[in-house]
Amino acid sequence: MVRSTAVCFALSLAGAAVVAPASVAAQQASPGYVLGAGDGVQVIIYGQPEAGVTTRVKADGTIVMPFIGTLKVDGLTNITLAKRIADSMVSGGYLRDPLVNVEITQYVSKVVNVAGRVTNPGIVPLDQPYRALEVLLRSGWIRDNGANYVFLRRPGQAERRLAVEELVRGDYEKDPLMQPGDTLYVPDADNFYVYGAINQSGSFPILPGMTVRQALALAGGVSATGSINKVSLLRGDAKEVDADLSQKLQKNDVLVVKERLF
Numbered sequence: 170m171v172r173s174t175a176v177c178f179a180l181s182l183a184g185a186a187v188v189a190p191a192s193v194a195a196q197q198a199s200p201g202y203v204l205g206a207g208d209g210v211q212v213i214i215y216g217q218p219e220a221g222v223t224t225r226v227k228a229d230g231t232i233v234m235p236f237i238g239t240l241k242v243d244g245l246t247n248i249t250l251a252k253r254i255a256d257s258m259v260s261g262g263y264l265r266d267p268l269v270n271v272e273i274t275q276y277v278s279k280v281v282n283v284a285g286r287v288t289n290p291g292i293v294p295l296d297q298p299y300r301a302l303e304v305l306l307r308s309g310w311i312r313d314n315g316a317n318y319v320f321l322r323r324p325g326q327a328e329r330r331l332a333v334e335e336l337v338r339g340d341y342e343k344d345p346l347m348q349p350g351d352t353l354y355v356p357d358a359d360n361f362y363v364y365g366a367i368n369q370s371g372s373f374p375i376l377p378g379m380t381v382r383q384a385l386a387l388a389g390g391v392s393a394t395g396s397i398n399k400v401s402l403l404r405g406d407a408k409e410v411d412a413d414l415s416q417k418l419q420k421n422d423v424l425v426v427k428e429r430l431f
Contacts (some may be wrong), residue, residue, distance in 0.1 A: 203274060279294065331345075368391070
């Protein structure tokens with residue numbers, strides 16, 4: 170994937186104030202993707218095709234350029250690398266005023282892994298600051314059989330559970346900025362099970378805050394022979410109990426709808 174970098178200039182008029190959203194401001198302040206080992210780059214020197222190169226950053230953080238030789242690029246962006254190459258061409262006496270463009274052709278060193286129940290699991294490059302919500306969106310979003318929470322796994326830290334509802338609401342404190350090496354994992358949806366005198370028995374996903382009454386409605390409601398007042402709940406290894414219709418469901422709960430007496 171090739172991504173070009175645009176440089177924007179903001180003009181401030183006297184007496185006018187512009188306030189940008191936090192996410193936009195963070196992206197504007199970002200210097201861009203920082204190169205590291207394994208990243209692919211294409212260097213174009215206009216008018217001098219023999220001076221350009223398409224290569225990959227070596228393990229020691231360097232690339233090899235015609236005329237210039239070995240060049241340290243680890244920690245540079247494509248913009249700062251282009252300037253360094255231009256300066257080196259001038260100081261070496263090769264060109265007086267070179268026009269240099271650097272494109273990143275492969276993002277390898279700074280990426281986030283996305284796995285589990287998303288539309289397009291895989292690797293997302295951190296070509297700009299991304300929060301968890303943005304990475305999920307770039308991965309095609311959570312599939313229907315995915316949970317309403319996501320696990321963030323960061324090397325050296327305890328696994329963190331992120332609620333999708335809180336991510337969507339835009340609470341930045343609960344929508345962390347992603348770091349290189351992070352993994353977002355979307356597990357299977359938490360399910361409940363219902364059978365007996367119900368119109369549609371089987372397994373269903375638990376929606377946030379779902380109650381027993383709402384669960385029965387999701388399963389099509391009790392059948393003509395069933396009784397809404399005779400619903401049992403099986404939870405874990407506990408004994409079967411009468412279900413409270415306002416009770417919230419938990420993962421793997423089993424509801425049994427009994428038949429009414431005629």
